[in-house]
Amino acid sequence: MWFDRLLQGTIDTFLMVGVSSLIALLAGIPLAVILVTSSKGGIYEAPRVNRVLGGFVNLFRSIPFLILMVALIPFTRLIVGTTYGVWAAVVPLTIAATPFFARIAEVSLREVDHGLIEAAQAMGCRRWHIVWHVLLPESLPGIVGGFTITLVTMINSSAMAGAIGAGGLGDLAYRYGYQRFDSQVMLTVIVLLVVLVAAIQFGGDRLARVLNKR
Amino acid sequence: MSTNVQRQLPLEATGAAHSASRTELHPDLNNAHVRFSNLGKIYHGQQGPVDALQNIDLAIQRGEIFGIIGRSGAGKSSLIRTINRLEQPSSGRVLIDQVDIGDFNEDKLVELRRRIGMIFQHFNLMSAKTVWQNVELPLKVAGVPKEQRQRKVTELLELVGLQDKHKAYPAQLSGGQKQRVGIARALVHDPAILLCDEATSALDPETTQSILGLLREINQRLGLTIILITHEMAVIREICDRVVVLERGEIVEQGPVWQVFGNPRHEVSKTLLAPLQHGLPEDLQARLKPQPQNLEAATVLDLHFTGVAGDEPDLSALFNALGGRVSLLHGGVERIQGRALGHLVLSIAHSPHSHDELLTRARKLAQRAEVLGYVV
Numbered sequence: 001m002w003f004d005r006l007l008q009g010t011i012d013t014f015l016m017v018g019v020s021s022l023i024a025l026l027a028g029i030p031l032a033v034i035l036v037t038s039s040k041g042g043i044y045e046a047p048r049v050n051r052v053l054g055g056f057v058n059l060f061r062s063i064p065f066l067i068l069m070v071a072l073i074p075f076t077r078l079i080v081g082t083t084y085g086v087w088a089a090v091v092p093l094t095i096a097a098t099p100f101f102a103r104i105a106e107v108s109l110r111e112v113d114h115g116l117i118e119a120a121q122a123m124g125c126r127r128w129h130i131v132w133h134v135l136l137p138e139s140l141p142g143i144v145g146g147f148t149i150t151l152v153t154m155i156n157s158s159a160m161a162g163a164i165g166a167g168g169l170g171d172l173a174y175r176y177g178y179q180r181f182d183s184q185v186m187l188t189v190i191v192l193l194v195v196l197v198a199a200i201q202f203g204g205d206r207l208a209r210v211l212n213k214r
Numbered sequence: 215m216s217t218n219v220q221r222q223l224p225l226e227a228t229g230a231a232h233s234a235s236r237t238e239l240h241p242d243l244n245n246a247h248v249r250f251s252n253l254g255k256i257y258h259g260q261q262g263p264v265d266a267l268q269n270i271d272l273a274i275q276r277g278e279i280f281g282i283i284g285r286s287g288a289g290k291s292s293l294i295r296t297i298n299r300l301e302q303p304s305s306g307r308v309l310i311d312q313v314d315i316g317d318f319n320e321d322k323l324v325e326l327r328r329r330i331g332m333i334f335q336h337f338n339l340m341s342a343k344t345v346w347q348n349v350e351l352p353l354k355v356a357g358v359p360k361e362q363r364q365r366k367v368t369e370l371l372e373l374v375g376l377q378d379k380h381k382a383y384p385a386q387l388s389g390g391q392k393q394r395v396g397i398a399r400a401l402v403h404d405p406a407i408l409l410c411d412e413a414t415s416a417l418d419p420e421t422t423q424s425i426l427g428l429l430r431e432i433n434q435r436l437g438l439t440i441i442l443i444t445h446e447m448a449v450i451r452e453i454c455d456r457v458v459v460l461e462r463g464e465i466v467e468q469g470p471v472w473q474v475f476g477n478p479r480h481e482v483s484k485t486l487l488a489p490l491q492h493g494l495p496e497d498l499q500a501r502l503k504p505q506p507q508n509l510e511a512a513t514v515l516d517l518h519f520t521g522v523a524g525d526e527p528d529l530s531a532l533f534n535a536l537g538g539r540v541s542l543l544h545g546g547v548e549r550i551q552g553r554a555l556g557h558l559v560l561s562i563a564h565s566p567h568s569h570d571e572l573l574t575r576a577r578k579l580a581q582r583a584e585v586l587g588y589v590v
Contacts, residue, residue: 119338122298122409123352123399124328126320133351137342213383214341 012167024097032105089166108142141212148204246273253306284460290443331400335412370398390421410442476520476555502587512563517580521553538565
C-alpha cells in the first residue's frame, strides 16, 4: 500500500533529520562557542585554533550536499558499516548540518553586547561562567532561530539522501512521482513536506519569541 | 555596620578642619585605598602607538567620592578600568590597599573583582535574566549558598527600592530603574570600592539626581569608596569630594571640588565648567563701555569668590567699602562642600572712590576683582 510507504517515508525523514540535527545541535554549539571565544578579542583568544577550525567549517560548508554524500561514502562505511539506508544518510547529513548550524549560532553569539561580557568580568565571573551565564543565555533566541533554519535545510538535504537509498519522503516523491508519474503520491508528499516545514518554522519562531526578553 | 567604622577612620584621624584641608592637598599615600603610580597605557592603533594614559600619579582615600573628568577620549575609561584590570596598563603600577595588582593571575583577579563593584553607562544588564537573576548572578558564580543569596538579593533590592520589580526583565524597566539594578548587582558582594563608568550619562536630569542621591547615600551608609568618571561637571559638583581633570591621558588639574570649581587653572577645566557658569548676558555686554562716558557712569565690577576664605560674601561690608549706589546686575553664589563660591557683577554709581581705590577695596572682600567697564 502506498499509504504504508508514505508512513515509512515520514518516519525515515523524521529519523534522518532528527538524529542528524540533534547531533548538529550538540556539536555545533560548542563549535560555535570555540569559534567566537577563540577569535581576536575573544575571552579565550587563540588565533591559530580559530583559523584551523574556521577553515574546516568553510570547507564543509562549500561542498554541495550531493557531492559531500558521495565523497563521504568510505567514511560512512567506517562509521556505520553500510553505505545504504537511513543510518548511512545520517552520517553525511550530520557532517553537513554541524558546520552549517555552527556558523549561524556563531553569528548569534558574536552579537552579544561586549558590555555584557565586560560587566560579567567586572563582577568576578570566570571565563566559563561568561560562556554559560552570559553568551549562551543571551544568544539563545538567535540560536533557536538558527536551529529552525538548520532543521528546514536538513529536510531539504534528506530528500537527496534518497540517492543512496536512504528512503524518506524525498525518495518516495522522486521514485513514485518522477520515475512512475504517480502524481498523487508526489502531491501528497509535497503537501506533507510543506506542512512539516511550516510547523517547524512556526514552532521555532514561537519559541524564539518567548525566549527573547529584549 | 562594620563598614561604618572604615568610613569614620580617616575622618577621625584627620580631626580638625585644619588637618582636613591638609589631607585634601597631600593625600596620605601610605593609607590610600587606590593608588596609581606612574601609570601609562599605550594603544597600538593603525596610525602607530597612542598614549592613552601617561604619568598618572594619584592616591584615592578610603571612603571618599572621587571624580575623574575629561572630554571624550581623554583616557577616563582606560584609567578607571585599570582598577579592576579590565584594562591592562602598559607601565606603572596600580595599588589597592597597598597591594600591586599588576601580576594577579585569574584566581586573584576574580577575587579582586568581587571586592570592586562596577556600574556602566549603558547598565549592561543581562537581557535574558530577570532583575532578581541579574542581582543574584555575581553570588551564583561565586558559589554562595542559596539561602544566603536569597537574603542578600532581597536586602539589595530593598536598598535600591526595587523590591516589587524582582520578576521584571530589564527591557521592562526605565533607565533609572536599570541603573538601580546595576547598582544592586555591583554591591551584592559588599565591595569596598564602587567604580562608576559614566553611570548617569544615559539618564535624564531628574533620574540623574536620584541616582546620584542613591550613590551618596551608599557612600555614607556603607562607607564605600566611589570612583566615578564623567564628562559632566554637574555630576562632580553634586557628589564628589575630590576631582582630577584628565586631558590627552594626563592629569592637568586636581584638588578638592570646591577648589577646582572656584578657581579652575587649566583651559580644559574652564571649558568643562563653562556650561555651569554665569557668563555675562548679551544685553549687559552690549551696554558696557570701556571708558566712562560721563560723570554719571557707573563702574561695573566683577567679584569672584573662590571659596578659599570659607565664608559667604559679606554684602553689607561690600556696600560700605564701595560706597555710592551699588546694584547687583548678575551672578550668583553656590555652595559646594560647605563653601560659597561664585561671582557677583555689581554696578557702582556715585561712588566717592576712584577706579583704583574701588578695586583695592573690592579685593579685600573678594578673592578676585576686575573692572568690566562702565554703563550709563
